């Protein structure tokens with residue numbers, strides 16, 4: 044672990060030398076509090092019995108009333124647990140005290156949790172925040188989450204999620220930074236810095252966990268957990284990039300993905316875990332499995348039983364077992380039978396102890412009373428940051444006839460159940476927020492527009508309330524419809540085969556349009572949606588995503604024009620689901636899609652994304668000119684002029700793309716290689732400069748050889764991956 048002092052490294056070695064085999068294996072065992080008591084079937088079975096109706100909800104609750112949480116205190120006392128998923132600081136201290144004061148060697152536990160986009164102060168889901176194209180913001184929100192969670196004893200975030208994802212049917216696209224490896228890499232670096240780098244106090248930083256290693260976002264047909272097959276040049280040039288960047292930035296842990304990659308589950312994939320991650324990238328931290336993933340290797344068909352799966356995982360480089368107790372129950376015998384060398388165990392334990400040492404857990408294992416209460420009331424600074432992140436993540440998709448912004452004296456019929464929810468604004472994987480900190484869109488709108496009246500009308504599930512629709516059509520001179528998905532419709536195990544607006548929401552929109560009043564559609568969703576119909580008929584569309592605790596204030600601020608929307612899309616939106624996967628950095632093929640018949644097109648759908656990567660409108664307009672590209676030796680010097688041709692100030696995200704036009708492997712039609720914010724007053728023009736290192740213009744082949752090949756390149760600059768100026772240059776490397 045090359046981030047330890049010599050003294051710390053010596054402490055780790057000395058501890059390791061004293062440990063029994065049982066104690067070593069204990070460090071490799073992560074437990075979750077399990078429900079035990081009143082029933083003679085595993086808890087998961089009990090849940091299924093209720094889900095499939097074998098027992099009623101009432102019977103389930105009666106059984107549960109006799110249950111208790113098992114925190115594995117006895118195993119902790121015997122040194123048999125290395126980590127737990129617990130977030131209550133009082134319980135954390137209680138369990139930590141057992142480990143530190145009652146186990147033989149007093150090795151502290153590391154408490155981990157899914158803190159993906161905030162702890163108490165929840166900020167936008169990653170797909171939204173990545174669209175801010177503001178890496179400083181991404182870092183600041185991560186630092187806020189680290190400080191808040193460490194004050195509860197959670198020193199390990201199962202974040203950032205770095206899965207490049209191109210298929211919006213996959214529900215977990217919500218948790219990551221979108222379809223582009225360059226933006227994903229900058230997001231990754233920013234998050235690792237934010238989580239790990241403020242080491243002024245053990246209370247300010249946590250260990251990051253890069254997940255899900257790897258290729259999970261390419262699950263076939265967008266179905267979660269599904270098999271993944273891909274050419275290795277696609278792997279190296281896209282899916283590995285954010286992980287490579289984050290390891291280089293100093294990430295302390297990695298979580299392996301559930302899926303198989305080209306036939307070998309990541310959990311037991313020696314090539315991925317040892318050859319690439321630990322050897323080639325030099326990753327010094329530890330790898331944890333995903334929940335239950337070691338046991339699932341039997342289901343995959345790569346292991347005969349639990350012990351076989353455990354042996355294969357340990358040999359492949361899996362250092363910690365999340366939630367199966369397979370290491371705890373079988374690894375000792377595997378070592379004694381000579382199936383797993385003790386050196387493999389020592390290496391895993393050394394990595395785990397080193398991260399605990401790096402976190403300061405040996406010297407500061409407990410949460411202070413003061414820290415526990417530090418965020419009982421959210422500091423204004425944290426609320427402001429959550430609002431800044433929400434504002435910068437909103438994307439204006441359509442604004443026909445300048446319907447937006449709305450003057451604050453307008454009579455607004457606010458429609459949609461989602462508008463009145465303080466839960467649905469939070470997004471997937473947030474579990475430490477409090478409702479009193481959450482601002483619904485309804486609250487935000489009523490504060491900003493006194494003439495707002497709310498009419499539920501309906502939402503992602505259930506029927507349309509006709510009376511509400513009629514009253515909404517009568518009252519407002521404009522209708523703001525908040526529609527989209529429930530949080531439960533994206534995130535893990537939430538793939539959708541049809542990613543249009545769920546339920547009867549399109550029908551509701553049609554009824555609202557039939558009132559004759561102008562309709563503004565505000566989307567609350569966790570993935571790109573198929574919006575061909577909405578884009579045709581709804582005059583204004585705002586992508587609101589799930590923005591966290593300050594969503595209501597942010598949406599109202601944008602609709603009123605108080606804040607000029609500047610978010611861009613980190614993921615392409617299809618017109619219809621059948622186009623998925625759709626992404627901007629695709630190969631050209633020999634017959635690129637066009638109106639001609641014999642090209643790569645659909646008979647029944649458009650071939651281009653409805654809204655492409657990098658796209659987003661403003662309340663002003665921008666024009667680009669004078670793209671200049673100069674060969675300056677080891678780099679290109681690029682400049683482009685952008686002018687604000689509209690009537691109000693704005694912040695434009697100027698984007699730089701490249702294309703290797705002829706290479707020994709086909710290359711994408713565009714690859715993002717830079718972006719800059721340009722603040723422009725009405726009429727103002729700025730020339731924006733980029734430096735593109737020639738060493739960054741290459742690509743990996745299937746054997747991971749990096750190629751910089753002489754020849755023709757194209758450079759693009761503009762306001763999205765589709766709207767760009769282009770220039771050509773011939774390069775010699």
Ligand code: GLC
Pocket residue numbers: 157201254333334535
């Ligand atoms: C889940 C998810 C992973 C999460 C882990 C712990 O199954 O795949 O992202 O960190 O389990 O909750």
